[in-house]
Amino acid sequence: xxxxxxxxxxxxxxxxxxxxxxxxxxxxxxxxxxxxxxxxxxxxxxxxxxxxxxxxxxxxxxxxxxxxxxxxxxxxxxxxxxxxxxxxxxxxxxxxxxxxxxxxxxxxxxxxxxxxxxxxxxxxxxxxxxxxxxxxxxxxxxxxxxxxxxxxxxxxxxxxxxxxxxxxxxxxxxxxxxxxxxxxxxxxxxxx
Amino acid sequence: xxxxxxxxxxxxxxxxxxxxxxxxxxxxxxxxxxxxxxxxxxxxxxxxxxxxxxxxxxxxxxxxxxxxxxxxxxxx
Numbered sequence: 001x002x003x004x005x006x007x008x009x010x011x012x013x014x015x016x017x018x019x020x021x022x023x024x025x026x027x028x029x030x031x032x033x034x035x036x037x038x039x040x041x042x043x044x045x046x047x048x049x050x051x052x053x054x055x056x057x058x059x060x061x062x063x064x065x066x067x068x069x070x071x072x073x074x075x076x077x078x079x080x081x082x083x084x085x086x087x088x089x090x091x092x093x094x095x096x097x098x099x100x101x102x103x104x105x106x107x108x109x110x111x112x113x114x115x116x117x118x119x120x121x122x123x124x125x126x127x128x129x130x131x132x133x134x135x136x137x138x139x140x141x142x143x144x145x146x147x148x149x150x151x152x153x154x155x156x157x158x159x160x161x162x163x164x165x166x167x168x169x170x171x172x173x174x175x176x177x178x179x180x181x182x183x184x185x186x187x188x189x190x191x192x
Numbered sequence: 193x194x195x196x197x198x199x200x201x202x203x204x205x206x207x208x209x210x211x212x213x214x215x216x217x218x219x220x221x222x223x224x225x226x227x228x229x230x231x232x233x234x235x236x237x238x239x240x241x242x243x244x245x246x247x248x249x250x251x252x253x254x255x256x257x258x259x260x261x262x263x264x265x266x267x268x
Contacts, residue, residue: 074249079257083250085242125243133240154248156230158241161248169248189251192258 036091041113041120053115056080057108067105070096076111077118083125084118086159092117127190134182144181147174 045053060068060076068076074089090096092114096104137145137153147170154161154169161169173180173188231237 075253078250078253081250081254083246085246087242088246125247129240130244130247133244136237136240153230153241154245156232158238158243159245161245165249165252168252186247189247192251192254 036094036117038092038113038117041117043112043116045112045116050112053080053112054108057111063105065105067107068111069102070104070106071101073106073111073114077115080115082115082118084121088118088121127186130186130189131183134186138182143183144179147178147180150180 043050056079057068057076058066059079060072070093073093074084074086077084077089084092090101093101093106134145134150137149139146139149151166151170154166155163170180173185175181
């Protein structure tokens with residue numbers, strides 16, 4: 001089936017081809033950023049790329065309706081090499097409510113401009129960003145952070161991680177002193 | 193008084209007496225000398241943390257996908 005852009009907004013408010021997401025009157029989100037207008041996003045992926053993305057997208061479709069749930073979108077983007085924050089994902093989804101996150105489904109053609117937007121983000125984190133972010137916690141200025149400290153930061157700041165997530169992340173990263181060389185750590189994180 | 197090496201203290205903006213120690217369950221050491229402020233309310237710190245966490249989550253998702261499926265590497 002040709003990837004037409006018509007059916008863009010199946011999950012969003014209206015199915016108008018012109019305006020994809022304009023959920024302005026929904027004050028559901030605490031720090032509500034302005035709604036994003038995806039209709040201005042030009043999808044630049046090659047047909048080959050789109051094939052690949054479609055395949056990955058399909059892996060997440062557990063229902064068989066060629067769609068995925070809103071709350072799966074972050075993971076699909078991650079699977080495709082992106083690192084959006086949960087907040088950024090919610091924003092491209094049009095700041096859905098928690099119910100919508102759980103219940104609404106998105107089809108591939110609507111997903112593509114969202115992915116493109118994330119890919120285009122000029123504020124994407126780089127190796128240097130992550131290293132410098134972690135360097136803040138390098139108390140001794142020797143290129144290491146204490147694993148225990150990092151665990152607390154990850155669990156209390158930003159988009160808090162659960163203990164299970166942190167455990168999975170830190171597995172095998174601390175040396176015998178409980179320290180982590182953060183450049184090596186970031187390299188490892190970015191290698192996949 | 194010896195310091196607890198793996199202590200990392202949080203002082204929330206509102207309650208300076210609130211401390212959290214990872215070895216909470218029976219860490220007998222005094223922690224005063226090892227206090228470090230985590231800027232819980234600082235938007236820049238939180239933004240930086242969120243970026244790092246995003247990279248971690250991305251990594252873990254991709255790692256899991258790799259483990260579940262032998263070869264599915266796609267780069268956007």
